[in-house]
Amino acid sequence: MSFQHEIVNWYAINKRNLPWRNTKDPYVIWLSEVILQQTRVEQGLPYFHAFHEAYPTVEDFANASETEILKLWQGLGYYSRGRNMLFTAKQVLELYNGIFPSNYSVLILLKGIGDYTAAAISSFSSDEKKAVLDGNVFRVLARYFGISTPINTTNGKKEFGNLAQQLIEGQLPSLYNQAIMEFGALQCKPKSPSCPNCPLQSGCVANNRELVNVLPVKVKKLVKRIRYFNYFVATQQDNILIHQRTEGDIWQQMFDFPLIETTTPYDELWSTFLDEAKLIFGEKVKLTHLLHKKHLLTHQTIYVDFFALDNYIVNFSKVAAVKWVSFHDFEQLPQPKVIANFMDFYQTNQL
Incomplete structure (x- = not known):
């Protein structure tokens, strides 16, 4: 046959x-x-x-x-x-x-x-x-x-x-x-x-010929790009500060939080990282680390950290495409999976 x-x-x-x-x-x-x-x-x-x-x-x-x-x-x-x-x-x-x-x-x-x-x-x-x-x-x-x-x-x-x-x-x-x-x-x-x-x-x-574990052959791909996303979770009563991503990068037009992307883990350059956060959220801002996640994409590995904010102000001139929305409205908007998973964690633990 x-x-x-x-x-x-x-x-x-x-x-x-x-x-x-x-x-x-x-x-x-x-x-x-x-x-x-x-x-x-x-x-x-x-x-x-x-x-x-x-x-x-x-x-x-x-x-x-x-x-x-x-x-x-x-x-x-x-x-x-x-x-x-x-x-x-x-x-x-x-x-x-x-x-x-x-x-x-x-x-x-x-x-x-x-x-x-x-x-x-x-x-x-x-x-x-x-x-x-x-x-x-x-x-x-x-x-x-x-x-x-x-x-x-x-x-x-x-x-x-x-x-x-x-x-x-x-x-x-x-x-x-x-x-x-x-x-x-x-x-x-x-x-x-x-x-x-x-x-x-x-x-x-x-x-x-005992080649089952050898075939098919693929040329090795380039090493994945490593990125570090540091998200800031700012809330006021039933509202949360969100950010819409722009074109030219992953998750374009989807919604996440204000963030600072760093070239190394945030704790390796804490003083510089904190200074940059203060430019956006004021000199008296206090950061509380909430969660660390590793997020795998086809061509990128993203290490994601979430920080709760306290005693802050929002300097809108320093951060683009951000706005306040209710938690309910945020649920209706398209979010990257890592953000949707964080929101489940956030609300489950009533942070």
Whole structure:
């Protein structure tokens, strides 16, 4: 039995019952694909349901505000995806009368839709013969065919792309693409794959040559950027001082607190740090350290410290884009996950 047939037969027995697999609607498939990019199914499923319920059509999505989208997206990370989705929904409404495209050549022109997403939507919704290449597919192909070309290089992407496209010939694209992705997610996992009961075991180069833990190969990424965020929590009765982040950095247009970013931990340069805080909050300000967190992003590691303020004044000329809002209003605004988690801690402990 061929590689493709083994994959499809395995899928018929082992596939998960996921809501976006029961539709040919390209809008619903688009929702699921973008939400699940760099997100586990278990984590993304509640977000998919929330978005689909709030915005059952692309027109509903297009008519939402950025604040509403970011609030619903809160906790997923990669917030540019949410912004791109809103832009795309507006494009579809304006250019295609609210009918979400199902053709690869049109999909690839929409904002935030790359080769993989365009292939997934077009093949799942209209059986266009476009092979998908995500992390799961790269892994299955690298191991089974024994390909050592790094998957995150130009040559690697070309080699794997050509192979994937050859393999989809003669297959039902919607079925085969979902089957090989699911196989990689459940059977040929990154760590501890289920090799002993794998239907592809006998023909798998990685299994036969003990390369399962070696393949696929990736070129090492650059070292992550290290940052230190020192947040100031200022409250007055039922109000809290918040800050809206600007473009050109992480979490743009989302809301956090006034902060000082330092190049090293705050306690290594306490005198300088305190002097800078006094410029914003007055000479008599008192700082009480509340919480320290390590926050991991794809390209950055952020060490976050929160300080409660006492005996302070706010020098608005020294800190931009800040304002007082009620705790209730702050809950309605989109916040980075680290801030939302802090607010849970803050209110639970009644600080």
